[in-house]
Amino acid sequence: MIAAHADWSTDPRKRWISIARRGPDGWRAEAPVPVGDPSAMVAALLAEGAPVALGLDLPLGVPRGFAAGRAEPGFVDFLRGLAGRPGFFAVAPTLTEVSRERPFYPARGVKGMTRAAHAQALGLGDAGGLSRWCDRATAERPAGAPVFWTLGANQSGKAAIAAWRDWLAPGLAAGAPYALWPFAGGLHGLLAPGRAVLAEVYPAEALRHCGIVLGGSKRVRADRAAAAEAVFAAMAARRVVPATALHDAVREGFGADAAGEDRFDSVIGLLGLIGVLDGLRPDFVPEDAAIRAWEGWVLGQTALPRA
Structure with missing residues (x-):
């Protein structure tokens, strides 16, 4: 192996x-x-x-609130469908340009911007709606970064863009x-x-x-x-x-x-x-339909979110 x-x-x-x-x-x-x-x-x-x-x-994976109402049955089909759609990956410079078809934000630092406002622009309620369950803080570690946030040291949006747009989406489509x-x-x-x-x-x-x-x-x-x-x-x-x-x-x-x-x-x-x-850690995934279809999980993680 x-x-x-x-x-x-x-x-x-x-x-x-x-x-x-x-x-x-x-x-x-x-x-x-x-x-x-x-x-x-x-x-x-x-x-x-x-x-x-x-x-x-x-x-x-993507947060469950973002996945709600989508036609695809899960994240893999959603990701495959992003091939050839560069507009989805164009980082929005302002909240008025944020949408379900352009969710990554912000392109640069803007006075007064917050994750809560980003979540509201995507129809995800408060800032917590940006995060998958596996992104949230546990008793063992602090929170990870939300998928669609692209600013600062604690962000993973840019890595997602680079991998999804340039490799995974076209690869799956092919x-x-x-x-x-x-x-x-x-x-x-x-x-x-x-x-x-x-x-x-x-x-x-x-x-x-x-x-x-x-x-x-x-x-x-x-x-x-x-x-x-x-x-x-x-x-x-x-x-x-x-x-x-x-x-x-x-x-x-x-x-x-x-x-x-x-x-x-x-x-x-x-x-x-x-x-x-090798079995030193379990291949654990919570029994949650949204995690298994859309959000995904971190390999080896067994601790659930605090909230």
Whole structure:
């Protein structure tokens, strides 16, 4: 089996993927490499003839309020239908231009703008309506960013645009052999040669699953390097043997350039994915029709929202 996790960004220079291959004695993990063309990357992994599980640090799903009343039966059909519709992904500069057919906002900082106003413009009630259940704060971690919000450090909208518009929507429309978890079923049941199973993996969630406490900030090389022993311990618990280049990268804090945090996240996400593949974490999805059809879930997350 092949497991991989890609940390995503609008900037291709900050898209990094970590890959591991499972053999009879465990996993062999390589150092992170640039994603490049995502379609070609997945095709190259599938060409090895083994089942492929690919974690992605980007939203796979939309809030239930946004999905209400749509003609499509679920998120995958909705995403497939976005191929060739660039207007959907054009970020609205003002609230008057926000609509169900142009939901991403804001294009730039505007005085007085709020998530609550954004939610109202989309007919989603208060700011909470922008978030999927898996985006909301739990007893174990703070809230993630709403899917359609595109401003500031705590946002995931731009990553969603880059992946959905440029890769996933056209790929699904063209019949690419992708199965999106949890919409298509359970993770283990979907794994098969010739198919890539894509799942949303949240590195901040995976850190907790791996028992890694990061002091300081992942944006600081010294703080990433200080977590090296905890990362190695998480690898050992998952029977992951790092290649020499990966071992050195962990020890050295993944480099001094701006992409160091992205390489770090790609490895943490990989360890979280492997934990679910090998049964250290459950393939849990709440028994909720909106989650299973439209909102999706974060792989390995078991904690429900506080509210």
